[in-house]
Amino acid sequence: VHVPIAGMALLPVLFGWPPLLYPMHIALLELIIDPACSVAFENEPAERDVMRRPPRDAAAPLFGGATLWLALLQGSGVLIVVMLAYAWASPRIPEAEARAFAFATLVSGNLALILSNRSTSGSLWTTLRTPNAILWWVIAGALAMLGAALYLPWAVGALRFAPLPAHEGAAAVGLGLASVVWFEAIKWARRGAMAQGRSDLQP
Numbered sequence: 001v002h003v004p005i006a007g008m009a010l011l012p013v014l015f016g017w018p019p020l021l022y023p024m025h026i027a028l029l030e031l032i033i034d035p036a037c038s039v040a041f042e043n044e045p046a047e048r049d050v051m052r053r054p055p056r057d058a059a060a061p062l063f064g065g066a067t068l069w070l071a072l073l074q075g076s077g078v079l080i081v082v083m084l085a086y087a088w089a090s091p092r093i094p095e096a097e098a099r100a101f102a103f104a105t106l107v108s109g110n111l112a113l114i115l116s117n118r119s120t121s122g123s124l125w126t127t128l129r130t131p132n133a134i135l136w137w138v139i140a141g142a143l144a145m146l147g148a149a150l151y152l153p154w155a156v157g158a159l160r161f162a163p164l165p166a167h168e169g170a171a172a173v174g175l176g177l178a179s180v181v182w183f184e185a186i187k188w189a190r191r192g193a194m195a196q197g198r199s200d201l202q203p
Contacts, residue, residue, distance in 0.1 A: 001037065003071075004106055005110075007075075008020045008082060008102070011083065025159060026157070028149060036111070036139070036142070040134050040138045041114075046127050074117075074183055077179050077180070077183070078109035080110075081105065085102055085105045086099075086101070086105075086173070089101045089102065092149075093168075094162055100162055101148075103147060103149070104169060108112045109177075111139060111142060112177050112180045114135075114139075116183055118130065123187065123188065137203035143182055
């Protein structure tokens with residue numbers, strides 16, 4: 001989730017674009033993302049098939065290899081969608097509104113990443129039905145802060161945003177969700193391969 005945040009902060013500087021994220025935006029994003037990455041995931045229940053998986057290699061690094069590359073790819077996927085959203089919006093709507101549109105897409109994409117990564121094999125729809133009250137409180141708080149940032153006059157002015165019309169807000173949420181479709185496709189293929197492997201082992 002920090003890859004698209006870093007990308008949105010650095011890429012405009014490198015390419016001479018108007019700034020997309022100011023320090024206050026990054027602080028707000030950390031208030032939204034950090035609780036989900038710490039409190040919410042710590043309360044996540046174990047997956048049903050966890051005892052049927054092979055044991056993890058005790059000598060393997062805690063965070064590296066395929067896990068690291070997958071994290072970078074997921075973050076890059078959200079970053080690409082956010083930058084494309086901004087590139088589309090920038091020439092069509094005022095700068096403050098385009099910035100708000102990109103920010104809403106980023107928050108939606110990061111929340112979609114959190115939901116999608118609740119399970120390494122289960123679908124997004126399955127994770128939505130998995131109970132975790134803390135996670136839903138965190139997501140509700142994140143959406144409330146996003147709504148306040150986009151529509152409370154004093155917050156809109158402080159964050160250099162402009163209120164988004166309903167159709168643009170819905171588009172931002174849709175783009176955020178779409179940024180994890182490819183990962184959901186990988187999980188779908190993985191589930192098919194695992195099911196095929198189990199069927200091959202049956203007499």
